[in-house]
Amino acid sequence: MxxxxxxxxxxxxxxxxxLRSGAAHRRAVFEVFARHLPGGRRYGVVAGTGRVLDELEHFRFGEEQLTFLRDNRVVDASTLEFLAEYRFSGDICGYAEGELYFPASPIMVVEGTFAEAxxxxxxxxxxxxxxxAIASAASRMHNAAGGRPLIEMGSRxxxxxxxxxxxRAAYVAGFASTSNLMAGHxxxxxxxxxxxxxxxxLHDSEREAFExxxxxxxxxxxxxxxxxxxxEAVRTAVELAGNKLGAVRIDSGDLAAAAQEVREQLDALGAFDTRILVTSDLDEYAIAALAAAPVDGYGVGTSLVTGSGVPxxxxxxxxxxxxxxxxxxxPVAKRSVGKPSRGGRKHAYRLFDDQGRADTELITTSAEAPEGGVPLLRQLVRGGEPVGREPLADARARHAERIATLPQEALHLGRGYAAIPTEFA
Amino acid sequence: MxxxxxxxxxxxxxxxxxLRSGAAHRRAVFEVFARHLPGGRRYGVVAGTGRVLDELEHFRFGEEQLTFLRDNRVVDASTLEFLAEYRFSGDICGYAEGELYFPASPIMVVEGTFAEAxxxxxxxxxxxxxxxAIASAASRMHNAAGGRPLIEMGSRxxxxxxxxxxxRAAYVAGFASTSNLMAGHxxxxxxxxxxxxxxxxLHDSEREAFExxxxxxxxxxxxxxxxxxxxEAVRTAVELAGNKLGAVRIDSGDLAAAAQEVREQLDALGAFDTRILVTSDLDEYAIAALAAAPVDGYGVGTSLVTGSGVPxxxxxxxxxxxxxxxxxxxPVAKRSVGKPSRGGRKHAYRLFDDQGRADTELITTSAEAPEGGVPLLRQLVRGGEPVGREPLADARARHAERIATLPQEALHLGRGYAAIPTEFA
Structure with a gap:
């Protein structure tokens, strides 16, 4: 499609x-970046790169699309001719999926003619x-959960x-699973x-439903x-399933207190291995507040799919x-008030201190790599052909690895500044 | 698909x-409602009804879907057999698209067997x-714009x-147009x-670009x-296009002050009919604040597609x-702490005072209509067949008409309570 x-x-x-002025065929470089990290976040997580490659392959103006454009006089006949033949033939490089980013990081760089880019x-x-946005929120929840599994259940x-x-984005940023079947498929x-x-x-009693x-x-x-x-439900559950009961889910009330009571009850009934899963408008703060509660997993919905305040x-x-x-x-850059932009084709490197902690996001227009800098841009499309595909598991592993290199304060949930400074060389 | x-x-x-317990074949009634209007909104706008009918028609488990479910052991063989034959054969009624809703309004009622519903x-x-969520935000922006046209441009x-x-939702709630070509198509x-x-x-000078x-x-x-x-840009623009210049767009700075200056400049240049369009992180508050500025239209992006704080x-x-x-x-209802639900198949009516202002949202489980009450539920699907399709223009007209029946304070942008009370009979 x-x-x-x-x-x-x-x-x-x-x-x-x-096309009419002729400038359409000039070589152009477009850059994707964020001027700031909204919501006082300390870092961002790149996600969607693989989906960009998927949708690029289907970015074609077929008869259906051209007819719409013609019938609605969106563009003239010579532009329609150009679109009918349109294939992106340029290059795209970018931060890999699961990589972290900071203000001004050149997350994706698209090079081609102006027309195609x-x-x-x-x-x-x-x-x-x-x-x-979703992956960045998910990453904070994953940090807050401290190793306990998170289920994404925000589809509705x-x-x-x-x-x-x-x-998909939540999985990249450390969630264990999702309720969404299409994401599985x-x-x-x-x-x-x-x-x-x-x-x-639906059943005539809770007991019948559990049975x-x-x-x-x-x-x-x-x-x-x-x-x-x-x-009463916990009593019935263990009575029916015995101490092999997998888990119980609590979806209302004071979750910390409820989890504590249920844990004590389960243990008293001998169901030591029965896990407790909690849900009900959880976000990273609520998850963090449950760190001391006997909770074995979190189901997260609304706050995940809305980016927890940063959609x-x-x-x-x-x-x-x-x-x-x-x-x-x-190099070109607009001079609009209050919207800083820097011209020029960029390269980006992450610099680390001698303990291996990330300490600088270095953006440069020079082709020369700084000593010890790890290059962040990788080729994604070359001459119109996708070359940057990778399994989603690789993006997920990359996220986990990069988070481990951040300075400790980057995991602080409160509002603040970027965890490492962006420097321009 | x-x-x-x-x-x-x-x-x-x-x-x-x-299916195993047999309860799957019991008749069931599910209801869509909102316990509250998030963000202190005074009313909500129903949107998406037409899309539900579209997606219901494609809600079929074909070989591709069944294979995924089988390979991943999501359900057992007899459930797969049920799904292969699945067609929703029940009834759906609901609030019409563009209609307003309030806490507990039964926005959609789905009746069928438990299995199919x-x-x-x-x-x-x-x-x-x-x-x-999008239509409800758009409606507030439309009110704030006081008749000036709004362009939706938040796709990115x-x-x-x-x-x-x-x-689509923004159009229902009064926006004049969108930048999104697929929504046009x-x-x-x-x-x-x-x-x-x-x-x-892209061009070597602003003048060349304008030319x-x-x-x-x-x-x-x-x-x-x-x-x-x-x-300088305005001077060049009028020099090149003359007083037939359609409009100028300002996308940065203090928009009220900039619009004032540009209006004076355009008038001094004789371009009295050239309109001023403003963009740059507008929401309903920023739009309202521009009421006295010489602005002819607003382009709204981020805040529209993120529901202006209520996504x-x-x-x-x-x-x-x-x-x-x-x-x-x-009738059934859960008793979970802090999540009130009311059992029973509902009917809903809107009641009006003698000036024709809406004053009550009446929800009843009785089939008897209250005097003067306007019924809000209409048949959307009967015996599995969609019967509630309508042109999008009808939903848009309905929204405009319903807004006009609200009490004045409903249009207040600040946080508050629902504009009319919900009563249960």
Whole structure:
């Protein structure tokens, strides 16, 4: 299915005007970056890179798309001809998926003619802004959970397709699984689930509901225990499943106190191995506040899929260099009030101190690598061909590894500044 | 393309357990409602209803979906057999698209067997929670704009498919147009666009860029005037396009002051009909603050697609009635702490005072209509067949009409309580 119309109207009218002026064929470099980390975050997590490569392959103007553009007079006939033949033939490099980023990090660099590169703005930004916002929130939750598994279960609180991308981004940033089946199907994210209150209410008693669930799914299932009275439900659950009961889920009330009571009750009933899963509007702060409670796993919904207060990553796609009439590539930057931009094709390196802790994000327009700097840009597309595909597990492993290199204060949940400074050379 | 896997894992495992217990075939009534209006909003706007009908038609488990479920052992063989034959054959009624809603309004009511109705939970909630959140924010912006046109241009700040739904929802709630071409293609929302800074930077001078744009798009185009110096850009723009220049766009700085200066300059140059369009992180508050400025239109991005602080509508999908073992339909409700639910199949009416102002949202489990009450539930699906389709323009007209019936204080932008009380009879 073509992704070409996931594009702003003005990309096409700019293309039309630039085709007419001839400037459309000038070589251009666009850069994706965030001027700041919204919400006082200490770091951002790049996610969506793999999806950009997927959607780029389907970025084609077929007869259906061209007919729409023609019928609605979006662009003129010669622009339609150009679009009919459109294939991105340039180069894209960028931060790898799961990599961390900071203010001004050149997260993606798109090089080609103006015509071919300008058309990708909306699609690239949509994916990176959404997926990185979700991954950045997920990463904080993962840190707060301190090794306890997190299940992503926010599909119902966001657009049905954003839900799939959210599950994928959360997995990159350390979540163990998702409730979203499409994310399992498309991306291989492990899926998981418990049961809803409706299942208990459907049956004539909670006991009958638990019996039905255990009979079908085995004693290792997770029973939801707060439909009526928690203590009574736990008693019934262990009576029916024995000490092989997999887990109970608590979805309301003071979760720390409830988990403590349920743990004591489970232990008293001999169900020492039965885990306690908590859900109910959890975010990274609520998760952190449960660190001392006997909780074995967290289900996170709304706050994950809405980026926990930061639903979009504030990334922009800016022209940083273009070919002049004389044929030379020249840095450019707008001078709009309060929206700083730096011209020039960038390189980016991360520098580390002698303990191996990240200490600087170095952005340079020089091709020369700084001593000890780890290059952050990798080739993703070369001559229009994707070369940067990788298994999602690699992005997930990269995130875990990079988080371990951050200075300790980067994991502080409160608002603040970027964990490491961005320097320009 | 099948939408069946846009579903939480647990819907399918509950189905499996209920098929085994036999309860799956009990008649069930699920209700979509919001316990409160998040963000201190005075009213909500229903959006997404038409999209629910579209996705319901594609909610089929084909070979691809069944293979995924089988290979990943999500459910057992007899459940897969059920899913292979699955077609929703029940009834759905709900608030019409563009209608207003309040806490506890039964926005959608799904009736069928438990098996067929439980499977739709995630898909229905995803659509209604997302689209209604966007429409509710858009409605406030539309009120704040006081008749000046609003262009939706937030696609790059949200998931690429959520962007399309956002443009659609914003149109329902009064926006004039969108930058999103796919929303034009799929839903007929008018599309519009201006030009980006990149277009100016691409050319060797601002003058050359403006010349190129005017040559291709005509003097009625909208020129972006803040890439370098606004006053100089306006002078160049009018010099090149004459007093037929369509509009200028200002995207930075103090928009009220800048608009005032640009208006004076345009008038002094004789360009009395040239409009001023402003953009740059506008939300309903910023729009309201520009009421006295000489602004002719607003472009709204980030705040629209993120619901202006309320990215999801907090709607839930709850079992409110089910058939007992004795074959009778019985109201049910969970008793979880702090999450009030009311059992029973509901009807909803809006009551008006003698000036025709809405004054009560009446929810009743009785089939008897209250005097003067306007019924809010309409049939959307009957026996599995969609019967509630309507042109998007009808939803848009409904929204405008309903807003006009609200008490004045409903349009106050500050946080508060619902504009009219919800009463239960």
């Amino acid at each position: 073509s992704t070409a119309l996931l594009t702003d109207h003005y990309e096409l009218t700019m293309l039309q005007a630039a 300008v058309l990708l703005e909306t699609m690239i930004l949509s994916i990176l802004n959404h997926d990185s 609180r966001t657009h049905e397709r954003a839900a799939v991308a959210s599950a 498309l991306y291989g994210v492990p899926t998981a689930g418990t049961a809803a209150h409706a299942f208990t209410l 039905a669930q255990i009979a079908s799914l085995g004693p290792d299932t997770t029973l939801l225990v707060d439909t009526y009275d928690v203590a 979009t990553a504030a990334m922009v796609y800016k022209l940083v260099a273009r070919e002049t009439a004389a044929g030379e590539l020249e | 099948s939408t069946a896997l846009l579903t939480d894992h647990y819907e399918l495992t509950m189905l499996q357990a209920a 439980v499977l739709l939970e995630t898909m229905i909630l995803s659509i209604l929670n997302h689209d209604s 700040r949200t998931h690429e498919r959520a962007a399309v739904a956002s443009a 799929l839903y007929g929302v008018p599309t519009a666009g201006t030009a980006a800074h990149a277009f100016t930077l 190129a744009q005017i040559a291709s798009l005509g003097p009625d185009t909208t020129l972006l005037v803040d890439t370098y110096d606004v006053a 999801t509508a907090a709607m839930v999908y709850k079992l409110v009635a089910r058939e007992t073992a004795a074959g009778e339909l019985e």
